[in-house]
Amino acid sequence: MIPNKYPRLYSPCSIGKRIALNRFVSQPMECNDSLGGKVSERTIARYEALAAGGWGVIIIEALAISHDCLARKNQMVLNQENLEGFQRLVSAIRRVNPQTIILMQIAHSGRKSGKEFSRPTALYAPKEGEHLLTDDEIETIRKGFVEAIVLAERSGADGVDLKLCHGYLGCEMLRPANNREDRWGGSFENRTRFLTKSIAEVRQRLSSSEFILGSRVSYYEGIRGGCGTCGAEELTEDLREMDDLIKLMRTLNMDYINVSAGIPGVTSEITRPTGTSKWFYLHQFRYAQRVKALAGEIKVIGSAYTVLQEESLALAEENLQKGYVDFAGWGRQILADPAFPKKILENIPVNYCTMCSGCSRLMVKQQPVGCVMYRN
Ligand SMILES: Cc1cc2nc3c(=O)[nH]c(=O)nc-3n(C[C@H](O)[C@H](O)[C@H](O)COP(=O)(O)O)c2cc1C
Structure with a gap:
């Protein structure tokens, strides 16, 4: 074992009432390999490889709250019927690495739901083929989030990530462009009701006060009226309202914020910089640093480190x-080399992600996702 060149990366850190053994976060990466929404053997093998790789925190990919809001045909669905599979998944991870913190990302794909196999829904300004959600339907979805979080606890996970990023329903809800005239749109208070009401209800329902509650946000989406602008007609960055969201999360006593940006498929390069758009990582770093300055006790995870390859360390x-952050998160790198943290520690050569976008192409084609460059 080499002397550790990265002492802080390999140092423990609390998250909620738990301790992560290091600051490496395996970011949620949808791999579209469930069996009709249920956890498959391929899924379990992927997460076992990550567990063996020594990540301090593993965030399990976007799990749909129901079958009618799938972004990918074979996305996993966290419901009562599939619970046993999630219990097996968590046990498998713990068997390989009892110390890694396991979080599950809870999602509703909203407009991003695939129309061939699911039901695209809009909160405002529906496009052709999209259903405009009613007030009651939104409340039903919100309750679905709460149920899924309760199931995540029953599966044995350490916590959850409420997906409020990347153009999914939770993200649409927050946008200044959400001009609904009912209790879910218009004012900042209305647009954050989904979050505030859900967190309050979840706390009543959870068995343990140690269950970790966090959220992934897109600090600036790069679209008109999107998160990180100051009005429905605005395009340029104005982060003041997102700053207010962080202050709100403090009052809700949330445990962590995973800072991301952009919308895959719309402003993809902001979310995941590639070789030709490498410098977008600087924006992601800036957003995370800004959140950290406002977050108080809440732990902050930074995103988009993959494009930096070895320099990311x-x-x-x-x-x-x-x-500037409490944890650093890698996305595509976890597919290129799930053993990244362990290999660095043990001075073993790493397969660095080449940003070829092969994984994204597989996802778009509704294939099981993996690295097309390296076979892990
Ligand atoms: C194939 C693929 C699947 C992804 N799935 C998710 C997901 O389930 N949830 C999520 O929040 N982000 C998802 N992302 C975004 C990544 O977590 C990450 O934010 C992005 O790739 C940028 O980080 P990186 O530069 O380290 O790859 C996905 C990205 C890719 C390429």
Whole structure:
């Protein structure tokens, strides 16, 4: 074992009332390999490989709250019927690595639901083929989130990530462009009701006060009226309202915020910079640093480190040492090499993601997702 060049990355850190053994976060990466919504053997093998890789925190990919809001045909669905599979998944991860913190991302795909196999729904300004959700339907979906979170606890996970990013329903809800005239749109209070009401209800329902509650947000989406603008007609960045969201999350005593940006398929390069758009990582770093300055006790996870390849380690270490983030998250790199943290520690050569976008192409084609460059 080599002397550790990255002491802060390999140092423990609390998240909620739990301790992660290091600051490496395996970001949620949908891999579209369930069996009709149920956890498959391929899914279990993927997460076992991550567990063996020594990540401090593993965030299990976007799990749909029901079958009618799938972004991918074979996305997993966290419901009562599928619970046993999720219990097996969590046990399998723990068997390989009892210390990794396991979080589950809870999602409703909204407009991003595939129309061939699901039901695209809009909160405002529906396009052709999209159903405009009624007030009651939104409340039913909100209750679905709460149920899924309760099931995540029963599966044995350590916590959840409410997906409020990447153009999914939770993200649409927050946007200044959400001009609904009922209790879910218009004012900031209305647009954050989904979150505030859900967190309050979840706390009543959970068995343990130690269950970790966090959320992934797109701090700036890059679309007119999107998160990170100051009005329905605005396009340029104005982060003041997103700052208010962080302050709200503090009052809700949330445990962590996973800071992302952009909308895959719309402003993809903001979400996942590639070789030709590498410098977008600087925006992602800036958003995470800004959130950290406002977050108080809430832990902050930064995103979009993959494009930096080997250099990501030194920059993650620097961001941690300077107090700009508490954790660093890798997305595509977890597919290229699930053993990344362990290999660095043991001085074993790493397969670095080449940003070829092969994984994204598989996802768009509704194939099981994996790295097309390296076979892991
Ligand atoms: C194939 C694929 C699947 C993804 N699935 C999810 C997901 O389920 N939930 C999520 O929040 N982000 C998802 N993302 C975004 C990543 O978590 C991450 O934010 C993005 O790839 C940027 O990080 P990176 O530069 O380290 O890859 C996905 C990205 C890709 C390429």
